[in-house]
Amino acid sequence: MKEILELTEESTKAKTQNGNLNTRKISDIFGENIFDLNTLKAYVSEETYAQMNSVVLKQKPIASETVEKMADAMIKWALGKGVTHFTHWFQPLTESPAEKHDAFFKPTINLEARGIESLSASELVKREPDGSSFPSGGLRQTHSARGYTIWDPSSPAFILETKQGKTLYIPAVFISYTGESLDYKTPLLKSNNALNKAATAICRMFDENVGHVFSTLGWEQEYFLVDERFYNARPDLLLAGRTIFGGKSAKGQQLDDHYFGSIPERVEEFMKEFEYECLKLGIPILTRHNEVAPGQYECAPMFEETNVAVDHNQLLRDVMSKTAIKHKFRILFNEKPFAGLNGSGKHCNWSLSTNTGKNLLSPGDTPGSNLQFLTFFINVVKAMHDNGDLLRASIATAGNDHRLGANEAPPAIISVFTGSLLEKVLSGFWASGLMDVKNPEQEVIDLGLTKIPQINRDYNDRNRTSPFPFTDNRFEFRAVGASAHCGAPITVLNAIVADQLNKFKSEVDALNQKNPDTKANIVTVLQGYQKAVERIVFNGNGYSKEWEEEAAKRGLSNNKNAPAALKALFTDEAKSLFDRLNIFTPRELESRSEVMLENYINKLDIEAKLFLELGHTFILPAAFKTINRLSEVFNNFKSMGMEESAKSLVQENVTTITFLSDKITKDLISLKKELAEARGKEHAIDAAEYYANQVKPYFEKLRISVDSLEELVDNEYWMLPKYRELLFIR
Numbered sequence: 026m027k028e029i030l031e032l033t034e035e036s037t038k039a040k041t042q043n044g045n046l047n048t049r050k051i052s053d054i055f056g057e058n059i060f061d062l063n064t065l066k067a068y069v070s071e072e073t074y075a076q077m078n079s080v081v082l083k084q085k086p087i088a089s090e091t092v093e094k095m096a097d098a099m100i101k102w103a104l105g106k107g108v109t110h111f112t113h114w115f116q117p118l119t120e121s122p123a124e125k126h127d128a129f130f131k132p133t134i135n136l137e138a139r140g141i142e143s144l145s146a147s148e149l150v151k152r153e154p155d156g157s158s159f160p161s162g163g164l165r166q167t168h169s170a171r172g173y174t175i176w177d178p179s180s181p182a183f184i185l186e187t188k189q190g191k192t193l194y195i196p197a198v199f200i201s202y203t204g205e206s207l208d209y210k211t212p213l214l215k216s217n218n219a220l221n222k223a224a225t226a227i228c229r230m231f232d233e234n235v236g237h238v239f240s241t242l243g244w245e246q247e248y249f250l251v252d253e254r255f256y257n258a259r260p261d262l263l264l265a266g267r268t269i270f271g272g273k274s275a276k277g278q279q280l281d282d283h284y285f286g287s288i289p290e291r292v293e294e295f296m297k298e299f300e301y302e303c304l305k306l307g308i309p310i311l312t313r314h315n316e317v318a319p320g321q322y323e324c325a326p327m328f329e330e331t332n333v334a335v336d337h338n339q340l341l342r343d344v345m346s347k348t349a350i351k352h353k354f355r356i357l358f359n360e361k362p363f364a365g366l367n368g369s370g371k372h373c374n375w376s377l378s379t380n381t382g383k384n385l386l387s388p389g390d391t392p393g394s395n396l397q398f399l400t401f402f403i404n405v406v407k408a409m410h411d412n413g414d415l416l417r418a419s420i421a422t423a424g425n426d427h428r429l430g431a432n433e434a435p436p437a438i439i440s441v442f443t444g445s446l447l448e449k450v451l452s453g454f455w456a457s458g459l460m461d462v463k464n465p466e467q468e469v470i471d472l473g474l475t476k477i478p479q480i481n482r483d484y485n486d487r488n489r490t491s492p493f494p495f496t497d498n499r500f501e502f503r504a505v506g507a508s509a510h511c512g513a514p515i516t517v518l519n520a521i522v523a524d525q526l527n528k529f530k531s532e533v534d535a536l537n538q539k540n541p542d543t544k545a546n547i548v549t550v551l552q553g554y555q556k557a558v559e560r561i562v563f564n565g566n567g568y569s570k571e572w573e574e575e576a577a578k579r580g581l582s583n584n585k586n587a588p589a590a591l592k593a594l595f596t597d598e599a600k601s602l603f604d605r606l607n608i609f610t611p612r613e614l615e616s617r618s619e620v621m622l623e624n625y626i627n628k629l630d631i632e633a634k635l636f637l638e639l640g641h642t643f644i645l646p647a648a649f650k651t652i653n654r655l656s657e658v659f660n661n662f663k664s665m666g667m668e669e670s671a672k673s674l675v676q677e678n679v680t681t682i683t684f685l686s687d688k689i690t691k692d693l694i695s696l697k698k699e700l701a702e703a704r705g706k707e708h709a710i711d712a713a714e715y716y717a718n719q720v721k722p723y724f725e726k727l728r729i730s731v732d733s734l735e736e737l738v739d740n741e742y743w744m745l746p747k748y749r750e751l752l753f754i755r
């Protein structure tokens with residue numbers, strides 16, 4: 026208790042130290058630390074500006090003279106801001122982005138000055154991170170270590186500052202010596218290209234003037250905050266990012282009093298500080314609120330073009346983690362840090378937009394006769410039907426295994442929610458094609474209270490149990506885990522939609538050969554997708570047992586763990602899909618899947634080691650000490666001649682603690698054996714499956730015994746902070 030009081034006092038100190046951060050208008054600070062087109066204007070000629078504008082916004086190639094002018098402009102801007110170093114900022118297949126700083130300063134001899142600050146075109150464009158220590162899934166051998174990072178002009182460079190100085194960060198792709206991608210960004214950009222090509226061709230069937238199409242992404246990031254002292258005292262949080270043990274606290278989320286509740290002051294201070302930093306970096310972060318579980322929160326930006334949005338999510342998490350430390354918090358992005366409470370996701374809201382500013386998934390007032398909308402909408406649903414397994418695989422991680430199908434996250438079964446209005450529109454479309462009917466008049470919700478303004482009811486309710494609901498004018502991929510790099514699922518989503526659009530186009534083209542009525546042919550081809558669409562659409566409760574049974578009847582897959590889900594990436598169909606779209610060669614896809622498997626294996630291996638270590642060094646000793654203390658009590662009573670009281674007071678507890686300790690000891694021995702077996706597997710897929718099916722079940726068994734023990738063991742001997750401390754002290 027004393028410790029807890031001291032801690033609260035410390036934390037309050039941390040809070041006030043940072044003072045009043047920001048009283049400036051957001052519109053004044055937004056983007057002040059980025060070198061985007063707006064900043065560029067002041068540093069280059071109109072001509073160079075126009076060229077960069079078409080590189081960034083129109084996906085035109087960049088000329089080498091423009092690169093030189095950009096390097097000059099960038100260093101001028103950076104020096105003016107007091108920046109001393111620069112780095113390429115890239116996203117290897119690890120959990121966080123990578124950087125290697127170099128000084129602008131170069132010492133010189135035979136000149137008046139001792140050195141100069143410069144950034145050459147080649148320094149801007151290409152860097153060579155040495156070492157072969159990034160995951161490559163076999164693409165790069167340790168003896169052939171060369172890799173390149175190459176500037177991505179479509180995502181603005183930015184400045185990060187610490188108390189001691191500032192560094193210019195230049196977003197970059199990361200590839201091997203032989204040109205294979207080693208990161209998340211390269212395939213994402215390639216998938217954007219594939220999607221642009223496919224979708225633009227379809228758009229031109231409706232509007233000759235469409236120049237290009239891009240996907241948009243608005244993620245919602247959920248996270249937990251834990252006080253740093255408690256965090257540091259939990260080796261599992263420290264090393265695995267989640268609690269592997271921990272009995273339920275008497276109060277959890279059952280009172281529903283956290284969601285959208287008043288934000289605790291210390292947390293709000295943290296939020297304001299990281300948001301301030303993000304806004305300077307041009308991340309349009311707009312929303313903050315408490316989430317469902319105690320200690321859980323969410324933030325969300327305004328959506329952006331996908332490549333920039335993905336970079337922004339990576340950058341945001343970096344800023345958040347650093348800011349949390351300043352506030353003596355630790356931030357948890359793990360999908361399931363606490364058993365029995367909601368896990369954390371990162372809903373990815375995704376849509377398609379034309380360069381003319383049209384959202385292709387916006388149904389408008391008359392979706393039943395809006396053929397362009399129906400074309401894109403139905404094709405996305407068809408893509409989910411044909412290749413939902415690939416999307417499921419793209420989010421298959423050890424952390425997400427705890428979340429998908431648990432009672433608060435979407436199930437591992439991929440389905441699409443359309444909502445009742447579009448359900449009606451579709452059934453009319455299957456039967457009789459385009460229908461020129463207006464949406465029903467929006468209903469007014471009348472409360473009978475004259476002082477309260479009247480509002481219209483939306484056409485559709487939301488569905489929070491579907492992994493892929495359609496919401497207003499976008500799809501929301503809700504199954505993505507909070508710790509995920511959203512580049513991975515978005516690459517796959519872009520790819521499967523692009524592939525479907527290409528197929529659709531050839532089907533329409535084939536019909537056009539016989540009859541030039543394109544519109545009629547589009548309707549015919551779309552109507553041919555009815556069966557597939559009906560199979561994948563589910564508008565009911567995705568959490569229910571009945572849906573699981575129904576989905577099985579429909580033949581939809583339900584891959585409950587990562588190794589099962591990842592198999593979809595090893596098929597010939599998957600290889601040829603990504604290959605024909607120029608996103609991954611078969612070798613690249615294989616290596617990437619291999620990295621995902623390795624990642625899964627490593628995560629489970631770390632957790633297994635934690636179980637063994639904590640079991641022997643924290644849990645069992647606490648049990649033994651409690652037994653000793655109880656036997657002391659027993660003997661004392663006996664020596665006082667109170668044998669009956671001695672028995673009734675301690676016997677039951679001693680028996681239960683002994684029973685549980687015995688069970689834990691045996692399970693630890695079996696776990697150790699299974700772990701050795703798993704480590705001996707030669708192929709990653711076999712190892713991953715072994716971890717999932719033979720090693721992991723011991724985690725669950727051990728957890729039940731340890732959590733029961735936690736309720737009986739003397740608090741003084743229980744060295745691990747409990748859920749109530751982790752979740753309710755802030």
Ligand code: ADP
Binds near residue numbers: 245326327377499
């Ligand atoms: P909710 O939690 O109710 O789903 P939020 O406001 O938290 O809503 O998040 C909605 C997200 O969807 C925001 O990031 C928003 O910018 C994004 N979004 C809205 N329209 C689009 C679109 N056309 N494309 C991509 N994302 C979008």
Ligand code: MG
Binds near residue numbers: 501
């Ligand atoms: Mg949402």
